[in-house]
Amino acid sequence: MLIEGDQHHANVLFVRLCLKKINKTHQQNTKHSAQVTTMAGHVPCEEIKVKLILIGEVGVGKTTFAMKSESGLFIPDLQQTIGTSIHSHSCSTAHEGESPSSSVKFVIWDTACSDKYFAPSPMFYRNADAALIMYDVTSAVSLQKAKDFWIERVQHFTPDHTLMALVGHKCDLEGLRQVSTVQGHELADREGLEFFETSAKIDLSVNALFLKLSELLLAHGLEERIKHRDAASKPSICSIS
Numbered sequence: 001m002l003i004e005g006d007q008h009h010a011n012v013l014f015v016r017l018c019l020k021k022i023n024k025t026h027q028q029n030t031k032h033s034a035q036v037t038t039m040a041g042h043v044p045c046e047e048i049k050v051k052l053i054l055i056g057e058v059g060v061g062k063t064t065f066a067m068k069s070e071s072g073l074f075i076p077d078l079q080q081t082i083g084t085s086i087h088s089h090s091c092s093t094a095h096e097g098e099s100p101s102s103s104v105k106f107v108i109w110d111t112a113c114s115d116k117y118f119a120p121s122p123m124f125y126r127n128a129d130a131a132l133i134m135y136d137v138t139s140a141v142s143l144q145k146a147k148d149f150w151i152e153r154v155q156h157f158t159p160d161h162t163l164m165a166l167v168g169h170k171c172d173l174e175g176l177r178q179v180s181t182v183q184g185h186e187l188a189d190r191e192g193l194e195f196f197e198t199s200a201k202i203d204l205s206v207n208a209l210f211l212k213l214s215e216l217l218l219a220h221g222l223e224e225r226i227k228h229r230d231a232a233s234k235p236s237i238c239s240i241s
């Protein structure tokens, strides 16, 4: 028979035993999940930040494209951009089953590209690692403007190493197409640019574009360039003795 004090001790002991068992199970689970993490190859790797600028006529879909790449959402009928907004998109270059070799974070600069007089300032282009010159496949005028103005402008204001791509956007609107894939491709080839066709609405080639860009950037010495840039931007330390 248990008297009151004994009953209390028995209860405490029981609770302790339960806690010990819970802790042990938790430790086993944690150990197991750590192994799974390692086996799945989720080894953390350093993130490389790159500046990507979006250029192209009013209404070609620059902001919608940027928001799609950032959030995965297609947000229709956005207001015309005034000033500059920044978005981001991260991707790793790992293929299925491999551990990520590099992770690239695109800092996406989107701005108003109204016309010659309200065109982006040289600041916008400065230190761009990559530039997307966008046109709307349903507007031949937007391709013509890319050809006559925006490509030249990007070439003029960006560093030599900037990776440039021509992007035919709104490819979901097949019935309204004014620019064929061949026409876009020909212009890109003539100017030495990469070429993509995308749609934010039906999620066509948005992620694939970023993956391809990161592979190209890494293949063309991005990591080395970023290291030099970081080193150059660090303030030098002077010792006063």
Ligand SMILES: Nc1nc2c(ncn2[C@@H]2O[C@H](COP(=O)(O)OP(=O)(O)OP(=O)(O)O)[C@@H](O)[C@H]2O)c(=O)[nH]1
Residues within 6 Å of the ligand: 056, 057, 058, 059, 060, 061, 062, 063, 064, 065, 075, 076, 077, 078, 079, 080, 081, 082, 111, 112, 113, 114, 169, 170, 171, 172, 173, 198, 199, 200, 201, 202
């Ligand atoms: N069908 C279709 N419409 C799109 C797509 N992307 C954008 N749009 C539409 O195109 C219009 C213009 O898109 P915006 O993203 O504002 O274009 P923008 O280039 O940023 O325009 P500005 O800021 O004025 O220079 C909006 O009505 C969008 O909903 C797309 O992939 N498919």
Ligand SMILES: [Mg+2]
Residues within 6 Å of the ligand: 062, 063, 064, 079, 080, 081, 110, 111
């Ligand atoms: Mg915009």
